[in-house]
Amino acid sequence: MLLIISSAGDDSVHTVLPKLEARGVPLLWWDEADYPGASALTTRYADGRWRQTLTYRGRTHDLSEVTAVWHRRPGKPSAADVREPSQREFAEHVARLALRGAYDLMAGARWMPATPQHALAVDNKLLHLHRATELGFSVAETVVTNDPDELVPAWNRAGGRLITKTLDYHPFTLDDEARHLFTTQVPRRRLSGRHRLRHAPAMLQPNVPKAYELRVTVVGERVFAAxxxxQASRLTSLDWRHYDDPKVGYSAHDLPPDVADRCVRLVAGLGLTFGALDFIVTPDGEYVFLEINVNGQWAFVELLSGLPISDGIADWLADAALRPAPEDATDAR
Incomplete structure (x- = not known):
């Protein structure tokens, strides 16, 4: 059986769902936001064995029958019926701990991209860059620091073409508005405010010349490059996540076999079964690795490029889910 863990409004799951049904995959779609308020998870050790059950919408499911898990974009555990804030926070905290333990015990299942705790542990840009260099990928000169004295030397080494990135997506508030930092050019005038770097580390890199960029989606051993x-739009020239779809084209791209092989090895080496990798391709044709999105979005890439990523995901999940269940799926590894 396949267990899909994601919010009810996840368009990516809705895209894959008909393909899974066509492949005859038995599945349960559940959201962590329905726990503990609207579902019951029980982990039990008795008579010399572990068992886990999930009761949801009036049905109890034996989690030992789960052979594949797709952990997509679930909501947060919710105990909304507990009115007192500190008690509700406590209930949701212990719910997260129970989930983590339950997932650890589901050792017999194959996970996409990985158990959430493992995915979180390897979701680090510095780790990705380090692993990429070990595999022979080209990587831009990189400095991650909160030392203000590092900014001017990095700017000079980049010939004044220095960019800065955050280490992770995390919104913040400025002038009472929610903001997010995209990749940003560092102009000379900003060097005078370099003391502010002391408060939070930033990633500094030269602005690598671009002919175009790639989003490479790895599903198991299959590679889909878009x-x-x-560079067709000024809005997306530094960071294509600004989006300008009327001007910016997406199309299928044939990766050189050695690059595709390294992409698969990079994802697998991190203990993942899925990854969305970003690259720059320079005017000289060099592939420069940027980062991995451990659970990155892919549906928009399929829509705009025509790549059959959803079929690749459905194939992988069907293969995993239709395998015979292990004798004891909760035995620790």
Whole structure:
């Protein structure tokens, strides 16, 4: 059986769901936001064995029958019926701990991209860059620091073409508005405010010349590469996540076999079964690795490029889910 863990409004799951049904995959779609308020998870050790059950919408499911798990984009555990804030926070905290333990015990299942605790542990840009260099990928000169004295030397080494990135997506508030930092050019005038770097580390890199960019989606051992003509729009020239779809084209791209092989090895080496990798392709044809999105979005890439990513995901999940269940899926590894 396949267990899908994601919010009810996840368009990516809705895209894959008909393909899973066509492949005859028995499945349960559940959201962590329905726990503990609207579902019951029980982990039990008795008579010399572990058992886990999930009761949801009036049905109890034996989790030992789960052979594949797709952990997509679930909501947060919710105990909304507990009115007192500190008690509700406590209930949701212990719910997260129970989930983590339950997932650890589901050792017999194959996970996409990985158990959430493992995915979180390897979701680090510095780790990705380090592993990429070990595999022989080209990587831009990189400095991650909160030392203000590092900014001017990095700017000079980049010939004044320095960019800065955050280490992770995390919204914040500025002038009472929610904001997010995209990749940003560092102009000379900003060097005078370099003391502010002391408060939070930033990633500094030279602005690598781009012919175009790639979003490479790895599903198991299958690779789907999409070319993004980010330089067609000033809005997307530094960071294509600004999006300008009327001007910026997406198309299927044939990766050189050695690059595709390294992409698969990079994802697998991190203990993942899925990854969305970003690359720059320079005017000289060099592939420069940027990062991995451990559970990155892919449906928009399929829509704009025509790549059959959803079929690849459905194939992988069907293969995992239709395998015979292990004798004891909760035995620890």
């Amino acid at each position: 070319r993004i003509d980010s």
